[in-house]
Amino acid sequence: MTLTAKQEAFAQAVADGMTQSDAYRSAYDASKTKPEVIHVNASKLMADAKVALRVASLREALATKSLWTRLDSVQALSDIARDAEARANEKVAAIKELNAMHGFNEPAKLAISGGLTTRIELVPLV
Numbered sequence: 001m002t003l004t005a006k007q008e009a010f011a012q013a014v015a016d017g018m019t020q021s022d023a024y025r026s027a028y029d030a031s032k033t034k035p036e037v038i039h040v041n042a043s044k045l046m047a048d049a050k051v052a053l054r055v056a057s058l059r060e061a062l063a064t065k066s067l068w069t070r071l072d073s074v075q076a077l078s079d080i081a082r083d084a085e086a087r088a089n090e091k092v093a094a095i096k097e098l099n100a101m102h103g104f105n106e107p108a109k110l111a112i113s114g115g116l117t118t119r120i121e122l123v124p125l126v
Contacts, residue, residue: 007051010042015058020046074098 006027013023024042080086080094099105
């Protein structure tokens with residue numbers, strides 16, 4: 001399965017999480033191309049079996065290389081919270097972090113201050 005350099009760049013970008021259109025823009029010179037055309041070309045490129053297989057292969061490789069996942073975080077924090085030998089402040093910190101990760105905390109309230117300036121421009125009728 002041999003891809004062109006641009007197809008490979010597109011596949012790498014999609015596998016890294018870019019949208020297909022953004023990946024197309026990064027791999028190809030699309031500066032003068034309409035967004036609708038980019039979308040169609042990116043879709044056609046992704047429909048190419050060689051490109052789709054390469055994206056799948058890259059995503060699989062990335063998944064196996066991931067060093068730390070959300071599940072790893074939950075497991076580590078749960079272990080600390082349940083450890084009989086852990087200090088109380090460590091347990092509390094672990095539980096607070098777990099609650100924050102799962103959205104159990106009240107939404108944070110932000111105070112926003114500042115002003116709003118409105119400019120009205122009068123244009124003479126000709």
